[in-house]
Amino acid sequence: MKHNNLxxxxxxxxxxLLFTTCSGQQKKVIFRPDAANxxxxxxxxFDSWEIINSQNGQGSANxxxxxxxxxxxxxxxxxALDRFNGKYIFIGQNGGSNFxxxxxxxxxxxxxxxxxxxxxxxxxxxxxxxxSLYPDDEYGExxxxxxxxxxxxxxxxxxxxxxxxxxxxxxxxxxxDDITNIPARPDTAQERYExxxxxxxxxxxxxxxxxxxxxxxxTKISPTKEQAAAIAKMKNTFFEGF
Numbered sequence: 001m002k003h004n005n006l007x008x009x010x011x012x013x014x015x016x017l018l019f020t021t022c023s024g025q026q027k028k029v030i031f032r033p034d035a036a037n038x039x040x041x042x043x044x045x046f047d048s049w050e051i052i053n054s055q056n057g058q059g060s061a062n063x064x065x066x067x068x069x070x071x072x073x074x075x076x077x078x079x080a081l082d083r084f085n086g087k088y089i090f091i092g093q094n095g096g097s098n099f100x101x102x103x104x105x106x107x108x109x110x111x112x113x114x115x116x117x118x119x120x121x122x123x124x125x126x127x128x129x130x131x132s133l134y135p136d137d138e139y140g141e142x143x144x145x146x147x148x149x150x151x152x153x154x155x156x157x158x159x160x161x162x163x164x165x166x167x168x169x170x171x172x173x174x175x176x177d178d179i180t181n182i183p184a185r186p187d188t189a190q191e192r193y194e195x196x197x198x199x200x201x202x203x204x205x206x207x208x209x210x211x212x213x214x215x216x217x218x219t220k221i222s223p224t225k226e227q228a229a230a231i232a233k234m235k236n237t238f239f240e241g242f
Contacts, residue, residue: 048170048171049171050168050169051063051071051166051168052167052168052169052191053166053167054067054164054165054167055164055165055166060166063166064162065081066078066081066089066162066198067164067166067196075091086203086204087200087201087202087203088201088202088242089198089199089200090115090118090119090122090199090200090201091118091196091197091198091199092109092118092196092197092199093196094194095192095193095194095195096192096193097191097192097193099165099193102165102193102195103165105195106163106165106195109160109163109197110160111159111160112154112158114197115155115158115199115201116151116152116153116154116155118199119153119155119206119210120147120150120151122242123146123147123150123242124147126238126241126242127139127143127234130234130237131230138227138230139227139234140219140223140227140231141219141223142217142219142223142227142231145217146213149216149217150210150213153210155206156205156209157202157205158199158200158201159200159201160198160199161198161199161200162197162198163196163197163198164196165195165196166193166194166196167191167192168191168192169189169190169191170189170190170192171189207239210238211235214235214238
């Protein structure tokens with residue numbers, strides 16, 4: 001009986017010490033954006049892919065330069081093209097196996113409906129990448145309000161420049177068990193159409209519109225001293241890498 005009591009006492013003491021140690025640690029929580037939050041980033045998760053067809057013909061030889069940069073996940077290279085000097089570029093994307101449905105989507109695509117969503121995604125990635133903690137902790141309530149107001153914003157000066165479709169073959173290479181070296185699943189391949197809509201927005205115009213949104217935000221809860229400093233820094237550097 002005494003032996004059981006001793007074991008119970010030591011067990012309780014162990015968990016008490018463990019709880020005290022864990023609760024006393026102030027670990028920094030790092031938040032990283034999802035690696036697959038865009039279609040071209042999702043393609044990186046596959047082992048290989050190739051463009052087998054497009055509206056310009058078989059293969060990938062004749063696809064426009066902006067499409068090539070997009071599928072290589074290099075949106076900055078698109079904005080560096082001479083024809084887009086002084087502009088931000090956003091790409092609307094939709095994909096699947098039903099060509100006719102996707103074509104209807106592209107024909108009916110309107111900048112007014114989708115641009116706020118594309119700007120919001122870009123703003124979220126920008127804020128997440130610059131935050132050392134969770135954005136909610138880094139900027140307080142200001143982060144939530146900013147994302148909400150950007151998504152609800154109306155943006156002038158945007159132009160639907162061009163649409164383009166391509167067909168990709170995406171392949172998953174066979175996975176093998178680490179111990180037996182026996183295939184865990186077979187090679188898989190799928191073919192999908194992707195329709196892209198290229199949108200340009202005057203850089204200076206969009207910056208002024210977003211800066212106006214930032215200025216008008218009034219949070220219900222006042223930020224802490226650290227949060228206020230982070231917000232001020234973010235406002236000054238927001239368009240670096242945006």
